Amino acid sequence: MIPTPDLSHLTSQDFGKIYEPAEDTFLLLDALEQDQDQIQALQPKICLEIGSGSGCVTTLLAKVIGSQALYLTTDLNQHACKATFQTGQKNQVDIECTRTNLVNGLLPRLFHSVDILCFNPPYVVTPSSEVGSFGIEASWAGGIDGREVIDQFLPLVSVRDLLSPHGVFYLLLINENRPLDVMDILKGYGLTSYISLERRAGRERQYILKIQRES
Numbered sequence: 407m408i409p410t411p412d413l414s415h416l417t418s419q420d421f422g423k424i425y426e427p428a429e430d431t432f433l434l435l436d437a438l439e440q441d442q443d444q445i446q447a448l449q450p451k452i453c454l455e456i457g458s459g460s461g462c463v464t465t466l467l468a469k470v471i472g473s474q475a476l477y478l479t480t481d482l483n484q485h486a487c488k489a490t491f492q493t494g495q496k497n498q499v500d501i502e503c504t505r506t507n508l509v510n511g512l513l514p515r516l517f518h519s520v521d522i523l524c525f526n527p528p529y530v531v532t533p534s535s536e537v538g539s540f541g542i543e544a545s546w547a548g549g550i551d552g553r554e555v556i557d558q559f560l561p562l563v564s565v566r567d568l569l570s571p572h573g574v575f576y577l578l579l580i581n582e583n584r585p586l587d588v589m590d591i592l593k594g595y596g597l598t599s600y601i602s603l604e605r606r607a608g609r610e611r612q613y614i615l616k617i618q619r620e621s
């Protein structure tokens with residue numbers, strides 16, 4: 407068992423500004439832990455998490471892989487970037503967090519080089535008008551079908567061009583996001599995917615899609 411990262415430096419005030427790890431976070435952590443042998447065998451050099459929030463996911467990933475990889479994260483929320491860095495430091499992990507929309511500004515540099523990509527996106531069905539804030543609402547507001555931020559990210563230029571030849575992308579979805587539809591879209595981009603883990607959390611059915619380039 408890999409211990410859950412120490413978040414004791416984050417207070418309830420912090421969690422008024424950033425996403426507090428919840429069942430979705432833990433499902434992603436469990437998916438990474440379930441694949442730890444496979445992840446280690448990949449000998450990842452570059453890991454990227456979109457929307458890192460508290461930094462819990464990337465910190466655990468770093469515990470799986472070790473200090474030889476570069477850990478990059480992005481978030482729209484400035485408080486999340488700060489918390490991600492602090493969580494890394496608290497757990498002896500160096501994380502570079504960029505405040506940006508999705509991967510803006512990173513793509514030319516990271517072209518075909520991300521070995522492990524993680525995204526626990528804002529997936530809740532909300533009015534479109536709630537999407538795109540820079541505050542805590544950005545943690546959940548997913549717009550129509552909870553898919554508006556996810557659909558911004560899926561196109562070829564974002565995902566396929568980011569992944570290294572053997573790179574793996576872990577994406578959290580819920581039923582309302584229509585995971586099978588997302589899998590079809592990914593197929594159209596030359597990416598193969600399957601549900602590697604699923605769990606009920608209250609009224610939500612949560613899934614981890616594991617995505618790779620088609621061989």
Ligand SMILES: C[S@@+](CC[C@H](N)C(=O)[O-])C[C@H]1O[C@@H](n2cnc3c(N)ncnc32)[C@H](O)[C@@H]1O
Pocket residue numbers: 425426427428430431434456457458459460461462463480481482483486506507508509526527528529541544545546555
């Ligand atoms: C559901 S929370 C997940 C946080 C953390 N990864 C976890 O699993 O606990 C979604 C995160 O994505 C961030 N986010 C939302 N839209 C984003 C965007 N367009 N670009 C970058 N980050 C975004 C939010 O600020 C939030 O921190």
